[in-house]
Amino acid sequence: MEVLKNRILKDGVVLGDNILKVDSFINHQMDIKLLNQIGKEFKERFKNIEITKILTIEASGIGIACIAAQYFDVPVVFAKKHEGINMDKDNYESEAFSFTKKKNYKIKVSKKYLSAEDKVLIIDDFLANGNASLALIDILNQAKSEIAGVGIVIEKGFQPGRKLVEDKGVKVESLAILESISNGKIIFK
């Protein structure tokens, strides 16, 4: 997706060898016009697949998923990392490792909002080692939902996330795939 790649080249910031910061337009400040272009592109990539719900994970995935959902005309469910007193007690649960927070965390989705009738598209901002996507796939398997695929804004093509997700038999569509971000230089696949 050219407009996204150009924006990453213009406003993305490489920290060290593995971290690409896109917090000026994707995951702290959000450019809603760009998110709309991203949402349209996800619809194009998954246009022939029936989808009844979008699943994402808090926090950075939520804005992307909500804007994209308008093109699919479906509700969004987000997996919770942080439980409040008003969270349901009857949840699907899985565990993931956070690359940016350097620790394991549990994710939960109320059993009310995923079922065997759902055909679910997973949407997230990044795919790197696949931790979040695999945990969401685990939750969808527990719910016996059909998995329509995984839609990713930025994939770190030099990390194994895609292979791990595809090994589960799940289709991955990434809008920008990084070949490398070594030495402060962003190279797309």
Added chain:
Amino acid sequence: MEVLKNRILKDGVVLGDNILKVDSFINHQMDIKLLNQIGKEFKERFKNIEITKILTIEASGIGIACIAAQYFDVPVVFAKKHEGINMDKDNYESEAFSFTKKKNYKIKVSKKYLSAEDKVLIIDDFLANGNASLALIDILNQAKSEIAGVGIVIEKGFQPGRKLVEDKGVKVESLAILESISNGKIIFK
């Protein structure tokens, strides 16, 4: 906002005397059509005020803010409660007490994304004791941004949040105001 009130009556669940769960359509599963109606209504309520940015707080505010931002044609910034390794070190910070998590937490916004040039609308799902709104107002004051107002989906009219925010000289617009939710019965103001 009638469509919102009717939806709360239909799908809201009262727990105890103070908790209204709206997680089937607002803050766990999100009805994107309803969020669009909410976004349009926020635009209507703030139509004569210049706004350059929407500020919200993770996680439940993000979807509402992103959909609403389409009607204002502005970017969204969300305050972070949970810091990752790639978070900027130069942030505005404030502290809030979480009613649903029963503890204090810090919120942070990178100094890059709020300035004295910004005219900011705060958007959040709930206003109760005003903790989150007051912390966001504190951050906007640190940034010397102009505060255009606070837009709330559901206000607990029996708690002091509105008064505390208005005492700061900030306009509050709530789309549904609860008079009480005692004995499992939802009564609007």
